[in-house]
Amino acid sequence: MKKWILLCISSLFVAVTAPAAEQFEPDRWSKGLHLLAGGGVNSSVYSASEERIDGGLGLNIKTDLLYVLDSNWALEWSANVKFNQVRSYLLWDTLLTIGVRRQVPSISPWDLGAPYARFFIGRAPTVLFLNGGQVDQISDPNVSRLHFDGPVAGIGWGALKKNSKGQIWFTELSFSVQALEQEESVRMDGDVPVVVSSMKMDDNSNIYSFTWTIGILAF
Amino acid sequence: MRSWFKLFISMVLVVLGPQVGKAQQGDALPEEAPVQERSALEYTLNFSTVYAAQWAVYLVTQEDTIRDHGSWDNFFHYPFHPGFDKDSFDYNLFKHAWSGQYYYLFYRYRGYSEVEAFTWTFLSSLAFEFAVETYTEKPSIQDIYQTPIYGTLVGMGFERLSAYFRSSESIFVRALGVVLNPFTLLPQYDLAAMPVIKDETVGVSVLWRY
Numbered sequence: 203m204k205k206w207i208l209l210c211i212s213s214l215f216v217a218v219t220a221p222a223a224e225q226f227e228p229d230r231w232s233k234g235l236h237l238l239a240g241g242g243v244n245s246s247v248y249s250a251s252e253e254r255i256d257g258g259l260g261l262n263i264k265t266d267l268l269y270v271l272d273s274n275w276a277l278e279w280s281a282n283v284k285f286n287q288v289r290s291y292l293l294w295d296t297l298l299t300i301g302v303r304r305q306v307p308s309i310s311p312w313d314l315g316a317p318y319a320r321f322f323i324g325r326a327p328t329v330l331f332l333n334g335g336q337v338d339q340i341s342d343p344n345v346s347r348l349h350f351d352g353p354v355a356g357i358g359w360g361a362l363k364k365n366s367k368g369q370i371w372f373t374e375l376s377f378s379v380q381a382l383e384q385e386e387s388v389r390m391d392g393d394v395p396v397v398v399s400s401m402k403m404d405d406n407s408n409i410y411s412f413t414w415t416i417g418i419l420a421f
Numbered sequence: 422m423r424s425w426f427k428l429f430i431s432m433v434l435v436v437l438g439p440q441v442g443k444a445q446q447g448d449a450l451p452e453e454a455p456v457q458e459r460s461a462l463e464y465t466l467n468f469s470t471v472y473a474a475q476w477a478v479y480l481v482t483q484e485d486t487i488r489d490h491g492s493w494d495n496f497f498h499y500p501f502h503p504g505f506d507k508d509s510f511d512y513n514l515f516k517h518a519w520s521g522q523y524y525y526l527f528y529r530y531r532g533y534s535e536v537e538a539f540t541w542t543f544l545s546s547l548a549f550e551f552a553v554e555t556y557t558e559k560p561s562i563q564d565i566y567q568t569p570i571y572g573t574l575v576g577m578g579f580e581r582l583s584a585y586f587r588s589s590e591s592i593f594v595r596a597l598g599v600v601l602n603p604f605t606l607l608p609q610y611d612l613a614a615m616p617v618i619k620d621e622t623v624g625v626s627v628l629w630r631y
Contacts, residue, residue: 235536239574265570281566283514294510298566327505327563349507388507394486395507420577421535 226370226419228316228362229305231270238266238372240417244284246295250407257293257409260286264374264415274305280322282378282413292331295409297354297378299324306359314373315363326354326380328409342398344389350403354380362419370419375412382407459532464541467531471524471545475553478520480623483557491557499555506561513563514571521546521572522579529580530604535573542576543569 225232242264246257262284270276277300284295301322328350332340340348360374387398480487506513524545528538546568550560579601586598587605599605617624 235539237539237570237573239570265574267570279566281570283510296513296563298562325505325562329509331509347509349505351505386507392485394490395509397507420574421539 228364228370229307230273231268231276231305233270233272235421236268236270236276237420238264238268238417239420240264240372240374240415242413242415242417244286244411244413246284246286246293246409246411248288248407248409250405252405255288257286257288260284260293262413262415264413264417268303276303277301278303278320278322280324282376282415284411284413288330291333294329294331295326295380295411296328297324297326297356297380299354299356303358315361315371317359317361320358320360320376321356322358322378323353323355325351326409327351328380328382340387342387342389345387345398346390347388349386349388349397350382350384350407351386352381352383354378360415371416372419373414373416375414378411378413380409380411382409463531467528468541468545468548471527471541472548472553475545475549477623477625479549479553479556486557493556495558496556499559500551503550503560503562503565506558506563508561508563513561513567517564517568518571518575521568521570522576523572524569525573525576526580526602526604529576530602530607535577538576539569539573542573545569546572 226236240263242262244260244262246260248255248257262282264280264282266278266280268276268278280297280299280301282295282297282299284293284297286293286295299322301320301324303318303320306317306319330348330350332345332347356376356378358374358376360372360376362370362372364370382403384400385403386400388395389398390396521542524542525538528541529535533541547565549568550565554560583598583602583605586594586601589595589598615626615628617626
């Protein structure tokens with residue numbers, strides 16, 4: 203709990219006191235490295251051949267490390283960490299992706315700022331914490347969580363805006379699809395996680411997510 | 422095997438320890454310091470200081486894991502097999518962000534700009550994943566991303582929070598500012614570190630002249 207509070211305070215302080223972007227403009231990106239960070243909510247649905255579970259609303263933390271190629275195009279390396287409650291279990295998803303983003307001034311239905319679009323692909327390690335509970339297919343009571351792995355792809359649309367203090371803010375909607383291809387049961391041996399069993403998944407398991415994020419340009 | 426670790430740490434700390442703090446005595450605080458040109462030697466010394474600290478903290482905090490799971494075979498074999506780790510978010514989000522923010526604050530204390538400090542935090546994080554922790558485990562793809570990114574964000578927050586607290590009238594609030602960014606103490610003092618190594622323990626004796 204203390205760590206959460208410290209991280210929240212720290213993040214809030216970064217947001218409130220984020221440095222004014224001297225060269226980066228919402229509609230004219232400056233070349234080089236930039237870091238965007240924000241938080242928001244997501245809605246996720248798990249779907250397999252014989253099952254469909256609504257993950258409901260969850261929280262997410264999103265960071266994008268950009269390498270801006272010119273004033274319109276950037277390469278990005280991103281992580282979208284999502285938390286959802288699936289039945290009584292906590293689902294922790296990390297979408298680690300690489301992608302491209304481009305300014306799209308023609309798509310600007312509201313005055314939200316300078317719009318951009320992004321496309322991303324990558325891998326998504328996903329963890330289901332059993333919280334002491336049991337799932338049908340796991341017989342070992344010492345298994346504390348299930349780890350899944352598979353590819354992810356998605357698209358996003360967002361807008362950047364500069365406020366009166368010169369800080370750059372962004373808001374973004376994104377949609378992603380991830381496939382769960384591998385499942386591993388993990389138990390803890392002290393601080394060390396031990397994989398007890400591993401299997402390939404062939405039941406067409408996917409997670410579909412909508413994410414809304416708001417955040418700042420840290421540098 | 423551990424004696425080799427200890428010997429290595431001893432050598433690095435003895436060589437580099439006195440450098441920490443001396444080079445910037447009397448300089449302005451990091452947030453006020455102008456971005457400076459640096460020589461290759463200074464980059465190397467700063468990076469090596471972090472690398473030595475990483476080894477020291479790793480040896481002290483992961484003693485049991487090193488004994489049970491560590492080997493030189495891992496150390497040379499694992500760097501070629503990075504993968505997704507099986508840790509909980511307690512490790513991946515909090516502990517790695519926590520250590521990453523110290524890398525970031527150290528480089529800021531040495532006068533690096535925010536982007537430069539991030540870049541070197543990233544490199545130090547890579548060094549830990551590929552040339553320290555490989556003694557016991559494979560490089561983690563999540564940690565390669567999350568340690569420098571979250572560490573930088575937390576470090577940026579703590580640096581500003583610390584500067585705000587240290588401008589307070591209250592000595593307690595100022596002390597809290599120093600706790601959040603302990604490197605703010607260093608520019609004002611001459612600091613040297615000497616390892617203390619016994620059969621069952623390893624530690625550091627710090628000499629602080631003011």
